[in-house]
Amino acid sequence: MPVSAIRAEGVSMDFGSLRVLHGINVDVSEGEVVAVLGPSGSGKSTLLRCLSWLTPPTEGAVYLQGERLGVAVAPDGRQSRLSAAKLARQRSRIGMVFQSFNLWPHLTVLGNITEGPVQVLGLRPGEARERAMTILETVGLAAKASAYPATLSGGQQQRVAIARALAMQPELLLFDEPTSSLDPELVGEVLDVIELLAARRTTMVVVTHEIAFASEAATRVIFMDGGRIVEDTLPATFFRDPAEERSRRFLERTLRRYAQFGSHRSAEG
Amino acid sequence: MVDLAILSQALPAIGTAAVVTVALTLAASLISLVVGALSAAVQLGGGPIGYALSRTYVSLMRGTPLFVQLLVVYYGLPPIGIRGQAFLAAALAIGLNSGAYTTEILRAAILAVPRGQLEAATTIGLTWGKIWRRIVLPQAFVTSLPMLTAEFTIVLKSTPLASVIAVTEMTYTGVLIQSRTYSASEVFLTIAVGYILIAQVLMRLSRSLERRTRRLRF
Numbered sequence: 001m002p003v004s005a006i007r008a009e010g011v012s013m014d015f016g017s018l019r020v021l022h023g024i025n026v027d028v029s030e031g032e033v034v035a036v037l038g039p040s041g042s043g044k045s046t047l048l049r050c051l052s053w054l055t056p057p058t059e060g061a062v063y064l065q066g067e068r069l070g071v072a073v074a075p076d077g078r079q080s081r082l083s084a085a086k087l088a089r090q091r092s093r094i095g096m097v098f099q100s101f102n103l104w105p106h107l108t109v110l111g112n113i114t115e116g117p118v119q120v121l122g123l124r125p126g127e128a129r130e131r132a133m134t135i136l137e138t139v140g141l142a143a144k145a146s147a148y149p150a151t152l153s154g155g156q157q158q159r160v161a162i163a164r165a166l167a168m169q170p171e172l173l174l175f176d177e178p179t180s181s182l183d184p185e186l187v188g189e190v191l192d193v194i195e196l197l198a199a200r201r202t203t204m205v206v207v208t209h210e211i212a213f214a215s216e217a218a219t220r221v222i223f224m225d226g227g228r229i230v231e232d233t234l235p236a237t238f239f240r241d242p243a244e245e246r247s248r249r250f251l252e253r254t255l256r257r258y259a260q261f262g263s264h265r266s267a268e269g
Numbered sequence: 270m271v272d273l274a275i276l277s278q279a280l281p282a283i284g285t286a287a288v289v290t291v292a293l294t295l296a297a298s299l300i301s302l303v304v305g306a307l308s309a310a311v312q313l314g315g316g317p318i319g320y321a322l323s324r325t326y327v328s329l330m331r332g333t334p335l336f337v338q339l340l341v342v343y344y345g346l347p348p349i350g351i352r353g354q355a356f357l358a359a360a361l362a363i364g365l366n367s368g369a370y371t372t373e374i375l376r377a378a379i380l381a382v383p384r385g386q387l388e389a390a391t392t393i394g395l396t397w398g399k400i401w402r403r404i405v406l407p408q409a410f411v412t413s414l415p416m417l418t419a420e421f422t423i424v425l426k427s428t429p430l431a432s433v434i435a436v437t438e439m440t441y442t443g444v445l446i447q448s449r450t451y452s453a454s455e456v457f458l459t460i461a462v463g464y465i466l467i468a469q470v471l472m473r474l475s476r477s478l479e480r481r482t483r484r485l486r487f
């Protein structure tokens with residue numbers, strides 16, 4: 001039986017009186033690469049933020065390797081809020097990459113990557129630097145170690161953000177539209193890194209509009225609409241024969257846009 | 270008009286007093302910075318109680334004259350066992366007063382740090398305190414450097430108030446010399462130049478700091 005990396009049980013999220021997630025159940029096993037698709041406003045970002053406990057859901061539970069996030073459960077079953085320190089430690093086990101990179105501009109590339117390992121994991125600065133350099137090689141940015149984020153292109157910044165997440169050696173990575181704010185010619189270099197991670201069987205949940213990526217690199221596709229998971233299936237099934245009318249319409253729209261602007265990959269090669 | 274003999278006699282005393290003025294400015298500015306950073310942090314991240322505490326502090330300091338605050342601190346220290354510490358009282362009073370303005374300066378600069386950076390820090394597993402110390406405050410400090418310099422120049426110009434509790438800073442020393450020599454224009458013009466020089470040094474320092482942190486600007 002596959003080991004569950006992250007599991008959401010009945011996760012609902014309200015903003016005021018607006019319910020944007022409706023009792024989401026999802027279970028991601030180790031080594032899976034899940035592409036999350038869906039129209040804008042369907043709750044994809046909110047789901048990722050709940051999964052990482054960045055914004056705790058209004059209802060429901062999330063389990064990281066079977067361990068309840070954000071909630072301490074006493075032997076007698078009583079629940080209380082987890083201490084801030086323990087919650088921070090849990091969060092450090094889940095890597096998150098944002099659409100807008102969110103690098104810390106006052107730190108160098110190396111500083112961005114070693115911050116967590118030193119401050120959270122307690123690595124010695126030398127160890128952390130070594131780890132960071134290895135990862136920078138992987139994302140192809142070793143030469144930029146001492147650069148400041150503002151001097152990098154969007155694609156480079158996003159690769160640093162991925163490196164920063166990887167340096168924590170997280171149990172899984174969550175990506176929220178990692179290429180959506182990039183110029184088209186920079187999308188490929190970021191997808192290449194994510195695909196490399198996929199090939200290494202890194203557990204990932206990737207919210208994306210990149211259909212090619214979803215169909216080629218993902219092992220599973222989740223389609224969301226209106227705060228619900230409408231389809232949860234294999235990429236081949238989803239792209240060839242979506243079960244739901246809503247997914248069909250979404251695919252048609254997206255593919256039409258795709259035909260118009262082309263795949264970033266084909267533009268590149 | 271200007272009596273150079275009197276002036277040359279007075280200069281050593283004014284020089285010594287200038288050191289006191291500089292020390293008082295530095296001490297008060299340091300207090301202002303530390304208290305302002307704490308107050309801004311508590312206001313923005315300390316829940317409703319922290320918010321109320323910080324707002325109360327700011328409005329108390331801004332709503333009463335510094336002159337009165339100085340007297341309150343000076344006469345408030347002996348009952349808690351601190352006697353004859355006019356310099357300490359002045360540094361505390363001026364520093365606490367300025368801290369209210371530093372709170373507002375840092376608050377604005379802190380709010381200018383994009384939320385996403387804090388979320389990234391949260392997902393990395395940094396705790397609240399470390400996010401403040403290592404991500405928010407360094408950036409807030411850089412962006413608010415020009416405003417802080419202006420504030421510390423005001424601190425410098427507030428130091429003459431310390432003469433009311435007999436701190437021998439420049440202005441008080443000038444008054445003492447003038448009462449002995451009756452040569453007001455020589456003494457007070459010299460002192461005015463002294464303040465300008467100190468302010469210049471302060472601004473130069475700040476500008477070189479700004480230059481050195483420019484690469485961190487975004």
Ligand SMILES: Nc1ncnc2c1ncn2[C@@H]1O[C@H](COP(=O)(O)OP(=O)(O)O)[C@@H](O)[C@H]1O
Binds near residue numbers: 015039040043044
């Ligand atoms: N902080 C918030 N406050 C209020 N409403 C929000 C907030 N964040 C998201 N929403 C709403 O929740 C819904 C889902 O948003 P989101 O998860 O960002 O969708 P997606 O990422 O799929 O585009 C939208 O209707 C959005 O307006």
Ligand SMILES: [Mg+2]
Binds near residue numbers: 044045176177
């Ligand atoms: Mg989104």
